[in-house]
Amino acid sequence: MTDAARWTFVCHRDDIVPNTGVAAKVGAAQVAVFRVVAPDGTEDGIFAIDNFDVRAQANVLSRGLIGELTTEQGPVLVVASPIYKNHLCLKTGRCLEDEAWSVKTWAVRCGDDGTIMVRGS
Amino acid sequence: MTDTTLRLVVIGNGMVGHKLLEELAGTPGLDITVLCEEPRPAYDRVHLSEFFGGKTAEDLSLVAPGFFEQPGFTLRLDAKAVDIDRTTRQVVLADGERLPYDRLVLATGSYPFVPAVTGRDRDGCLVYRTIEDLEAMRHWGAKSRIGVVIGGGLLGLECAKALKDMGLETHVVEFAPRLMTVQVDDMGGRLLRRKIEALGVAVHTGRNTLEITDGGGVGVGGRHAMKFADGSQLLTDMIVFSAGIRPRDELARTAGLIRGERGGILIDNQCKTSDPDIWAIGECALWQGKIFGLVAPGYDMARLVAAQIKGTAKAEFTGADMSTKLKLLGVDVASIGDAQGATPGSLNYLFSDDVAGVYKKLVVSADAKTLLGAVLVGDADDYGSLLQMALNGIPLPAQPESLILPSVEGGAKGLGVDLLPASASICSCNNVSKGDLCAAIEGGATSLGALKKCTKAATSCGGCLPLVKQVLDAELKKSGVLVLNHLCEHFAHSRQELFHLVKLGGQKSFDDVILAHGKGRGCDICKPAVASILASCWNEHVLKPKHAAVQDTNDYFLANIQKDGTYSVVPRIPGGEITPDKLIVIGQVAKDYGLYTKITGGQRIDLFGARVEQLPAIWGALVAAGFESGHAYGKSLRTVKSCVGSTWCRYGVQDSVTMAIRIEERYRGLRSPHKIKMAVSGCTRECAEAQSKDVGVIATEKGWNLYVAGNGGMKPRHAELLAADVDDETLIKLIDRFLMFYIRTGDRLQRTATWIENLEGGLSYVKKVVIDDSLGLCAELEADMAQQVATYECEWKRAITTPETLKRFRHFVNAADADSNIQFVDERGQIRPKSALEKRAVAAGEVTP
Ligand SMILES: Cc1cc2nc3c(=O)[nH]c(=O)nc-3n(C[C@H](O)[C@H](O)[C@H](O)COP(=O)(O)OP(=O)(O)OC[C@H]3O[C@@H](n4cnc5c(N)ncnc54)[C@H](O)[C@@H]3O)c2cc1C
Ligand code: HEM
Ligand code: SF4
Ligand code: SF4
Ligand code: FES
Numbered sequence: 001m002t003d004a005a006r007w008t009f010v011c012h013r014d015d016i017v018p019n020t021g022v023a024a025k026v027g028a029a030q031v032a033v034f035r036v037v038a039p040d041g042t043e044d045g046i047f048a049i050d051n052f053d054v055r056a057q058a059n060v061l062s063r064g065l066i067g068e069l070t071t072e073q074g075p076v077l078v079v080a081s082p083i084y085k086n087h088l089c090l091k092t093g094r095c096l097e098d099e100a101w102s103v104k105t106w107a108v109r110c111g112d113d114g115t116i117m118v119r120g121s
Numbered sequence: 122m123t124d125t126t127l128r129l130v131v132i133g134n135g136m137v138g139h140k141l142l143e144e145l146a147g148t149p150g151l152d153i154t155v156l157c158e159e160p161r162p163a164y165d166r167v168h169l170s171e172f173f174g175g176k177t178a179e180d181l182s183l184v185a186p187g188f189f190e191q192p193g194f195t196l197r198l199d200a201k202a203v204d205i206d207r208t209t210r211q212v213v214l215a216d217g218e219r220l221p222y223d224r225l226v227l228a229t230g231s232y233p234f235v236p237a238v239t240g241r242d243r244d245g246c247l248v249y250r251t252i253e254d255l256e257a258m259r260h261w262g263a264k265s266r267i268g269v270v271i272g273g274g275l276l277g278l279e280c281a282k283a284l285k286d287m288g289l290e291t292h293v294v295e296f297a298p299r300l301m302t303v304q305v306d307d308m309g310g311r312l313l314r315r316k317i318e319a320l321g322v323a324v325h326t327g328r329n330t331l332e333i334t335d336g337g338g339v340g341v342g343g344r345h346a347m348k349f350a351d352g353s354q355l356l357t358d359m360i361v362f363s364a365g366i367r368p369r370d371e372l373a374r375t376a377g378l379i380r381g382e383r384g385g386i387l388i389d390n391q392c393k394t395s396d397p398d399i400w401a402i403g404e405c406a407l408w409q410g411k412i413f414g415l416v417a418p419g420y421d422m423a424r425l426v427a428a429q430i431k432g433t434a435k436a437e438f439t440g441a442d443m444s445t446k447l448k449l450l451g452v453d454v455a456s457i458g459d460a461q462g463a464t465p466g467s468l469n470y471l472f473s474d475d476v477a478g479v480y481k482k483l484v485v486s487a488d489a490k491t492l493l494g495a496v497l498v499g500d501a502d503d504y505g506s507l508l509q510m511a512l513n514g515i516p517l518p519a520q521p522e523s524l525i526l527p528s529v530e531g532g533a534k535g536l537g538v539d540l541l542p543a544s545a546s547i548c549s550c551n552n553v554s555k556g557d558l559c560a561a562i563e564g565g566a567t568s569l570g571a572l573k574k575c576t577k578a579a580t581s582c583g584g585c586l587p588l589v590k591q592v593l594d595a596e597l598k599k600s601g602v603l604v605l606n607h608l609c610e611h612f613a614h615s616r617q618e619l620f621h622l623v624k625l626g627g628q629k630s631f632d633d634v635i636l637a638h639g640k641g642r643g644c645d646i647c648k649p650a651v652a653s654i655l656a657s658c659w660n661e662h663v664l665k666p667k668h669a670a671v672q673d674t675n676d677y678f679l680a681n682i683q684k685d686g687t688y689s690v691v692p693r694i695p696g697g698e699i700t701p702d703k704l705i706v707i708g709q710v711a712k713d714y715g716l717y718t719k720i721t722g723g724q725r726i727d728l729f730g731a732r733v734e735q736l737p738a739i740w741g742a743l744v745a746a747g748f749e750s751g752h753a754y755g756k757s758l759r760t761v762k763s764c765v766g767s768t769w770c771r772y773g774v775q776d777s778v779t780m781a782i783r784i785e786e787r788y789r790g791l792r793s794p795h796k797i798k799m800a801v802s803g804c805t806r807e808c809a810e811a812q813s814k815d816v817g818v819i820a821t822e823k824g825w826n827l828y829v830a831g832n833g834g835m836k837p838r839h840a841e842l843l844a845a846d847v848d849d850e851t852l853i854k855l856i857d858r859f860l861m862f863y864i865r866t867g868d869r870l871q872r873t874a875t876w877i878e879n880l881e882g883g884l885s886y887v888k889k890v891v892i893d894d895s896l897g898l899c900a901e902l903e904a905d906m907a908q909q910v911a912t913y914e915c916e917w918k919r920a921i922t923t924p925e926t927l928k929r930f931r932h933f934v935n936a937a938d939a940d941s942n943i944q945f946v947d948e949r950g951q952i953r954p955k956s957a958l959e960k961r962a963v964a965a966g967e968v969t970p
Contacts, residue, residue, distance in 0.1 A: 011934040019670035020677075022934035030933075030940070039632040039642060052942070057957050058686035059932075059940050063674040063733075067644030070610055080645035082674035082682050087645075 006120045013046070013114040021062035021079065023051045027120045031106050032062035034090055036077060047077070047090035048108035048118050055101045056083035064088075071096065129153045129430065130212050130222040132202045132372065137403030137419035138228030139163035139183050142194070144427030151193050151430070154220060156212070158201040159251060162189070167416055167582060172255045173283045174837075181252070205376035207396055224398055226426060227373070227386060231366040231404040231414070236271075240333030245344060245359040249280045250366075258361065262287035265358030266342050269293075271330060272363035273300040278449040280363050281322050285450065288806065292323040292355060294347070296364075299326055304445060304456035308473060309498045312480045316452045316499065319845075321805055325355070333360065368405045368412055381407040390437040391429065392422050400426045413441055416581075417549045424552065442512060442549065446497075446504040446584050451839060453501035458511045459484050459494035467493055472525045477885065481525035483507075485517060492517055495525075500885060505588040506538075513545050527885075538591045547588050550581035555592055562596045569593060608869060609646040612639040616794060616869045620654050629659055631671040649673045650869045653756055656792035657864045660912040666925065675754035678930065679916050680736055683729060685943055685954040688736060690716070690728040691753035692743050693789060696763045696781030696801070697724030706746040714739055717951045723760035723798070725751060730952050732939055734931045740917045749915035752790055756870075758797045761785035762810070766803030766820070773803035775820030780849070781809075784818070787853065788860065790913050794867035794876070797860070798833075812840045815873040816856055821845070825852045829859055829887070832874035841877075841884045844892065854903065858891040861902035 010024040010033050018037035023030055030051035036044040051059045064079040069087060078087040078096065087096040088103055095101035107119035127150060131138050134157035145151060157163075164181040172181065189196040204213035211219040233248035235241055245261045248254055262268065268284035270277045273295030284291040293300070299310030300317070314324050329350035336343035336356045343356040368385040372378075379387040379395040385407025392400045392408075402422035404414060413419065418441030425438055446455035462469060466487035473480045479499035485492055492511045497504060507524065509515070518524070541547075543556030553576045566572040572593055573579050579586040607613050612635075614622065619638060628634045631651050635643050643651075648671035655668065675681050680688035692707065707726055711718045714735055716728040731739055740750075752758060763781030767773030781801040788797070800811035801818040811817030817828035823846040831840025844855055867876045877883055889895040891902075920926045932940045944960055945952035 009935060015928075015934060017666060017669045017929075023932055023940075025933045025936040025938060030942075033934070039635050056684060056686075057942075058684065059942050060674075060682070060686040063677070063682070065645040065648055065673060066642075066670065067646075067648065068611075068642040069644055075641070077642075078644075083684060083686075085645060 007109075007117040008120055010108075010116040010118055013110055013116060016116075019066045021064065021066070023059065023062040024048075024118055026106070026118050029121070030059050031118050032064075032079070033108060033116060033118065034062075034066060034079060036066060036090070044077075046108050046110045046116055048106035049079075049088060049090065049093045050103035050106075052103065053081045053083060053086070053101075054103060055086050055095075055098075056081060058083060061088065061103070066090070069096065125150050126152050127430070128221060128223045129226065130220055130224075131155045131226045131228060132212065133157070133228035133230055133369075133403070133405075134159070134163045134196070135228060135230045135403065136163060136166055136183065136416050137230070137423050138226070140420045140423035141226060141228065141402065141427055142188075144424055145430060146188070146191060146194075148193075148431050152195075153193055154195045154222075155189075155197065156200045156202050156214070156220075157196065157198050159253075160199055161252070162196060162198065164252065166250070169249075169252070169255065170279050170283055172252065173259070173286055178252050202372060203375075205372055205399070207376055207399075210398065222398075224430065225400070227394070227399065227401040227405055228403045228423075229369040229372065229405040231368050231412075233362060234365040234367045235362045236330070236364055238330050238333060240345070241362070243333055243345060246333065247359065247361045249276060249283075249361055249363050255283075258283065258359075259287070261359040262289060265289055265344070267292070267357045267359075269347065269355065269357040269360045270363055271360060272365065273297070273324065273326065274303065274363065274365065275301060275445070275447065275449070277363035278317070279447075280361050281317075282450045284361070285320070285322060289359075290323075291321070292325060292357065293317070294328050294330060294349075294355070295324070295326045296329055297326065300324065301454065301456075304460060304496070305454065305498065306461060306482060306496055308471070309454075309480050309482065309496045312473070312475075312478060312498045313449075313452060313454060316478055317450050320450050320452075322450065325349075328353075366404065366412075366414055368407065370405055373401070373405075381410065385412050388422075388438075390439070392426050392438055400429075402426055408438060409440065411440070413443070415441070415443060415445070417441060418443075420550065420552065442508075444504075444508050444511075446501050451841070453497065453499060455495070455497040455501035455504040457495040457497075457504070457508050458492075460496045462494070464493050470522045470525060472522070472527075474527070477888070479527075479885075483521060483525055485521055489521060490517055492521070502587075502883065505585065505591075509538075509541055509545055509547075509588070513542055515540055538588065538595050547592060548576075548578035548581075548585040550585070551577040553578040553585075558589065558592045559596055562593060567593075567597060608650055609644055611635060611641045611643050611647050614638060616650055616654070616871075617866045619651070620658070620865055623651075623654050624658050629655065630667045631655070632667075643671070645673075646869070649676070649756075652676065653792045653794065657909075660792075660909050669929075678733060678736060679740075679750060679754055679920060680731065681754045683954070686733075686940065687729070687943055687954070688731050688733060689753065690731050690736070690739055690743070691721075691725065691751035692748035693751040693785070694725040694760075695785040695789075696761055696778050698763075698778055698782060703746060703748070706743070706748070710739055710742050713742070715945075715952060717953065724762050725760060727753070730945060730954070732932065732943060734939065737921050737927055737930050741921050744915070744918050744921060750790070750917040752916075755790075755792060756795050757790060757792050758785070758788045758799070760798065762798075762800040762814070764801075764803050764808035766801075770803055770808075772806055773820065774822055775803055775825065777801040777803035777809065777818075777820055780818060780820075780825070780852075784816075784853075784856065787910055788856075790916070791860065791864075791909055793860070793864045795870050795872045797873070813837065814840060816840075816859070818852065824848045827852055827855055830873040830877040830884070832872055834872075836874070838874040838878075843884070843888060855891060857906040858899055858902045859887065861905050862887065862890055862898070865902075 008026045016035040021032050021034040031048050032051040034047045051061050053061050063082045068075050077090040080087050093103040093105045110116050134155050163183040201215045202212050203215050211221050233250050247257050268289035269292045270280045271294050273293045281291050281293050300313050332348045334346050336346040344358040347355045370380050370386045373386040386401040388401050388406045394401050403419035444457040462484045467484050470483040482496040484494040495507050541555050545555045561576045566575045579589045622638050634651050652671045711728050717730050719727050761781040761784045763777045766777030797815045799816040800809040800814045802809040802811045803820050813831045813833045817840045819826045827844045828840035829843045832838040944955040
């Protein structure tokens with residue numbers, strides 16, 4: 001399979017309300033894709049992690065609230081699971097409360113035209 | 122058994138006896154046999170009444186799991202000691218068995234005194250001391266309409282509450298001319314009586330019961346007739362005697378130990394009886410002519426005897442402070458030290474406010490320099506500081522009256538805990554001093570929970586909790602640890618402060634708020650909190666795109682997320698009243714979408730198992746049939762529960778349903794620091810359980826009683842009376858003000874109950890603000906509410922007609938599929954989510970989703 005064929009179309013950037021997420025179907029998997037924007041309006045990027053919340057055993061992470069928490073490693077962009085509020089790092093998928101609840105990250109890119117793609121595994 | 126083993130027999134496994142055992146646990150060389158006449162080991166008699174509140178015998182147990190399995194302990198239940206053979210040093214049991222002892226402890230407690238009234242042993246004449254007694258009360262309560270308590274002391278009034286809670290018409294009959302003769306003075310007793318009568322308990326003082334005879338009543342309403350010395354009589358179905366206690370000293374009598382003239386086993390300062398091998402502790406013991414009917418002095422005795430057995434004794438029993446603070450039938454009553462002013466030359470300061478129902482008295486020394494005692498009725502918030510002042514001989518301020526006068530705005534009052542010496546006993550139940558607390562705080566117990574756990578302070582009667590908290594706060598402040606109430610790392614403000622800043626600053630979006638008043642990007646704590654503030658300030662539609670990213674998923678999808686990622690649908694059913702047609706619609710919608718239906722405690726119907734993409738269609742159908750959002754997803758008004766009221770109910774005095782609907786429709790959608798629950802009952806029988814709600818309304822003959830700040834849930838709290846006998850319009854006006862004041866000043870996720878408990882001045886302060894308008898805020902609060910009411914709209918109605926919003930209701934952004942992880946099975950004819958196990962069974966072999 002060519003590399004291009006492994007990228008799945010998610011949506012246009014404008015389809016994601018700033019600082020929220022959407023769920024995308026990538027092959028048989030579910031991926032949560034987030035668009036993060038600073039309070040002053042600058043785009044901070046698009047992030048993709050599993051949509052499956054290991055703790056709740058449900059596909060809900062795309063519906064969590066995005067935030068920034070200060071940890072020992074400095075500020076971390078996180079999403080809070082809507083079910084039990086465990087926090088997952090958007091960049092690494094690491095769960096701040098318990099490593100066992102960490103999730104996988106996915107390669108994601110946003111083209112100049114705003115097209116968001118996630119690479120299937 | 123080795124020669125060095127000491128055989129100790131303890132007779133009685135009550136509160137004090139058990140305290141002794143706890144103190145002795147782990148001591149080597151002891152062989153302890155505990156004789157317990159009751160069928161179960163020690164339980165918490167102090168909290169016995171909570172048995173009626175749903176506590177079980179197990180809940181009340183004082184015995185830690187595995188306690189009696191420790192080596193050296195033998196517990197004998199149903200084992201009554203009938204004699205002590207002091208010459209052979211043996212205890213004789215009821216069945217003749219003889220138990221040898223080296224040392225003996227009598228902890229036999231006391232029994233309820235039942236005056237010699239003819240007919241006192243009729244069926245349904247009970248006492249109040251053991252779990253069995255309470256079971257009997259419950260049994261008789263269920264088949265009675267009227268209940269009488271004989272005795273208007275501390276226990277009698279607690280007992281009256283139990284009868285009242287069982288729904289009986291309740292009477293208290295007291296021989297003396299006032300209630301609580303021991304603790305309270307004349308004026309305090311009068312006020313107490315008025316307050317208790319206002320709660321619907323009839324009080325008959327100065328009544329000498331001569332005889333109890335057949336009331337001639339068929340079944341309930343007059344099983345007994347009580348005849349009084351003044352010729353009057355009272356019909357009743359059950360009677361509980363609570364006329365005082367008498368020490369259980371019968372063993373001392375048969376064994377020839379010295380007893381007091383009026384009973385009680387005589388002990389010295391070491392708690393030794395006239396036989397040096399025998400101690401007596403707790404309520405059976407008589408020390409310097411006094412019996413101590415409270416648990417704390419008993420615990421002191423237990424600790425003292427334990428120390429002697431362990432060989433570490435130095436201290437002596439030096440008497441005990443008999444100060445008490447109680448909530449009797451919801452009325453705060455406290456008595457400190459020399460409450461009656463018995464000290465020669467003592468002087469009084471009095472404050473009495475018949476309107477607010479508050480009475481306070483200070484008894485001070487002849488030179489007005491030291492506090493000797495106090496009586497507080499209606500407002501006992503100052504109990505802790507006054508008690509410490511009396512116990513520690515802290516000099517009175519120049520104007521002692523300032524201690525009981527209502528605090529003037531801004532004026533500091535009372536006594537700072539800093540003034541207390543380290544030796545001051547803060548928790549008398551568990552003998553914890555201020556020094557103990559400070560040491561624990563220094564040792565790292567910097568939260569109230571940790572402090573309680575490590576010192577045991579405030580874990581028994583709880584009366585010392587406010588003081589423990591004050592000590593904690595003061596120590597933390599001193600050590601530089603700031604007591605922060607900041608919302609989160611992004612906002613260095615409490616919710617209340619932020620509310621004001623936003624209101625003044627006029628910010629209308631989260632980004633504006635965080636740029637103006639915070640830092641960083643926010644998180645899942647501050648985002649919903651700010652969203653709620655914006656909604657309360659401006660009633661901005663929560664669905665506006667600019668608020669989308671700060672709403673909790675429940676607010677974002679206008680539905681409550683469930684454990685499997687599906688949502689519940691909760692249409693509003695105001696007051697719990699619904700037409701047959703609407704019921705059919707709910708049923709039809711549930712059938713059409715395969716939803717699970719359940720009737721909730723809030724008198725409405727929840728539909729569970731809706732997928733996110735189904736929500737708009739489901740709501741479309743509901744809105745078309747005239748339903749609107751029930752706001753079950755928001756921190757906002759949930760329901761106003763009601764009973765059927767005067768329209769149908771033969772007892773009703775007002776139309777509770779109409780009032781409930783009016784209230785629910787007025788406050789629907791109102792965003793607040795936490796959810797708000799309300800209820801309206803059509804009469805004092807209170808079928809709608811309004812006193813467990815944030816706002817509870819109970820109909821009276823003359824109008825409505827308004828109760829506030831009640832709570833069910835994890836920590837139940839009875840609502841408190843804010844206003845009595847008000848008319849419809851006043852009622853609404855007061856609720857407007859109360860709610861808005863709470864919304865403005867409440868902390869994030871703080872229910873009204875915790876809010877009012879943390880508010881300085883509590884209910885009386887709220888009364889001042891919303892009734893007396895002490896802050897000049899009332900007009901503003903009402904205007905804010907009017908604005909809220911005027912701008913209300915059903916969020917679902919709006920959502921299903923806004924294409925922009927509808928776009929969010931889909932599971933995948935790039936596919937029309939549903940979430941394959943949502944799976945149901947049938948149970949009792951409806952769906953329920955599959956458990957992880959059930960899913961795995963089906964998907965065995967498949968990759969994880
Ligand atoms: C409803 C209620 C509320 C109360 N509220 C408070 C309060 O708020 N604050 C407060 O300080 N105090 C309160 N008290 C008082 C407190 O409960 C007592 O002070 C305390 O229980 C006394 O403990 P004790 O061990 O001396 O007696 P008890 O707890 O009565 O224990 C004595 C035990 O000895 C057993 N016994 C007696 N004789 C024999 C025998 N011959 N052989 C074997 N066993 C025997 C008895 O059956 C009993 O189990 C309350 C009491 C009641 C009933
Ligand atoms: C004469 C007095 C009372 C009458 C006529 C009455 C009547 C009713 C009726 C008709 C119901 C509905 C039953 C059902 O759902 O099947 C009910 C429910 C209930 N009643 Fe009473 N009741 C009375 C007293 C009380 C009292 C004193 C209490 C509480 C202290 C109480 C607590 C309840 C509770 C908790 C429910 C269930 C409510 C719910 O569904 O959430 N009732 N009552
Ligand atoms: S509270 Fe309501 S239902 Fe209960 S007795 Fe009174 S009017 Fe009737
Ligand atoms: S009591 Fe517990 S299980 Fe029941 S609804 Fe509430 S949170 Fe859920
Ligand atoms: S004084 Fe009773 S728990 Fe502290």
